[in-house]
Amino acid sequence: MLSSFDDFPIHQTSHPVARTGSSDLNHYDRYFFSGYTRDTRLYFAAAMGLYPNRHVADASFSVVVDGGTADARQINVHASRRAPTDRRDANRVGPIEVEVIEPLTTLRIVVEAPEHGIRCDLTFTRRSPAMEEPHFFHQVGQRVVMDSTRLTQFGKWNGWIEIDGETTQLAAGDTFGCRDRSWGIRTVGERAPTGAPVADPQFFWLWAPINFEGFSTHFDVNEHFDGRRWHESGFIATAGDATSPANSNDATAPVRIAEQAPATAMRAVDYRLTWRPGTRAVETFELDMIPWDGPPSTVILEPLFDFHMMGLGYTHPEWGHGVWKGELEVAGDRWDLPVDDLTAPQHVHIQTMVKATTSGAMGVHEGLGVLEQFVIGRHDPSGLSGIFDGA
Template identity: 45%
Template sequence: MAITPADDFLIHQTPYTFDRVATSDRNFYDRYFFNGYSPDGAVYFGVAMGQYPNLGITDAAFSIVVDGRQRVVRASKRLGPDRMASAVGPISVEVVRPLHELRVRVEPNAYGIEADLRFIARSLPVEEPHFFRMAGNVPVMDYTRMTQHGGWSGTIRVDGREFALEAARWWGSRDHSWGIRTVGVRDPRGAPPQQPPQFFWNWAPLNFPDLCTLYTVSEHGDGTRWHQSGVILTPYPDATMTEAAVDYRLKFKSGTRWLESAVITLAPEHGEPLEITFEPLYAFLMKGLGYGDPKWGHGMWVGEDAVDGTEYVLSDEQPLQNLHVQQVSRVRAGSREGLGVFEIIVFGPHAPTGFKEMLDPAP
């Protein structure tokens, strides 16, 4: 343990210094995620930065879709004792005004992506219901997540091509989650699981001119829900938050487990239900931010001060080899039109949507 800058604040939650977390579980993590999109949805970017104190690693990635190509710059390094040092390689995140403004920067690098951006909150922050899931006797998820909608200002450059972002027109969302969730190399824990793996995950933060919404559903293979939440928010300056019950109707593209279309319903206790339809435009591959990447996955050791980049041609990517995606979508709720993403993973059987095997595609 060592005294760090964070220890100067009156915010301790344990008897230890801030470089040590309360649990020794190797899978403890603390991560930022951001996304953003142009007014027509044609340009989309995502950002991830995570710390893994019990693995001694921190990593980050910035990935952007332009003209059907998803570009990536990513970095990883030894964490060190100062957990307030939120910079990895060329990528940094600065909390300018907590819960209202954050700054994301990507300094010049060999992979042609640069950015200097500010996320300005449009909505109140939402604490989603706590995530807890067991695999047999072992907790594999035990974490908190806060989600917030916002607008982006600043610039992004890709190979010298510049995009000027205005917060009133370039919208997006962010989350900050922390706790226990599988990270790093595969963790062999005792007896093998008795049931085959299965995961059904929906998460959809959306922005409309006068509303922001959040929908999330996770279900077991028989359709019983182990996590769900729905929120309808009005933007600042008169920000409000209304919780809502949630439901969905999903249609999958033939031969895939990606959505062809979707309808979700947010039903507040008082007032009329809000029905939202999705028109998916394309899929952003979450492996570009480290989710499931075999080498650059979250908490994977790739070396001291490592920086790397890659590119995916989206039309060449196979859907059944990329189950975890955010489908950038136009959305409609009555006369309202907006933008957002439908993040989805459907792995293994799921009775309500008709999947029976590990990877059988939609008919």
């Protein structure tokens, strides 16, 4: 079926754009965004996914208010619709819209769901170039469960968020975060029989994008139950809001976006952690950024509070990704923080807001970011057993 995007020279197969390169039901194309204020009292995140072979599109927006205080709460809005055939219509799901203003540089999120307590108009502007992570490929037995590309990019936010009628203005100098884009194949939608079992359920994922004043660091690992890694990446990126005399007679002229140096990929990354007793959530965490040349740097992450990815549909019992809900359905939910049981299946996947401190080759700097944790099944190096058993 032809669509408007077929008029552009973007084809990667011999078929129209509306037809995916794979007929796998789990083909997906997804946005993720996160942001936080310097005082960490407000944390927000958004996600939007398209699942062409399931004919579903969905999106969520989620906010933590008064993070780290006795009044902390997480408020969410979810939406799901029949996926449009024409990709130019795929940027809106119900009250949630993602607009690409300038590719790889500026994007905008608009949410209009006052009946669920959330309205916003937020613009993301890059601090770093987009970083293409090593390709994700994971196979269980003969079944490919992940085959995808992902980019991560650091940025700053401006605009406003209204929560339960109270509006907060966000300034780009005080609100930072990151975004990612991924596409390919990964498990989504209603669970289906997979035949004979070939392995115990297991997934180990750590992801830590951190913003500092003049740069950003990025880290992630996926590991098997015995600690062998099937994916890892590490980058250090100079912030685009630094100043430089590049192509200018004015030594204080801002760096033009096009003149930013590419992020520097690390030769290796490593980490050390301890779990909060009785949970699969991190209590202490240190990561090492090991460059190709020169000495390494260490980043110590201090947990502040948790954001539950269920607010964006991850592990959500009702609003999971790629699940058919109807032609258009919208709903909201909320809960107090911290939750009572961090080992409940819907609460295992979290992003922990962290304060970060560097040492080593990078010198001493302080920053803010998140440490995402999604750990299912045994993980021998860190002492986890069972499916959701706590440490």
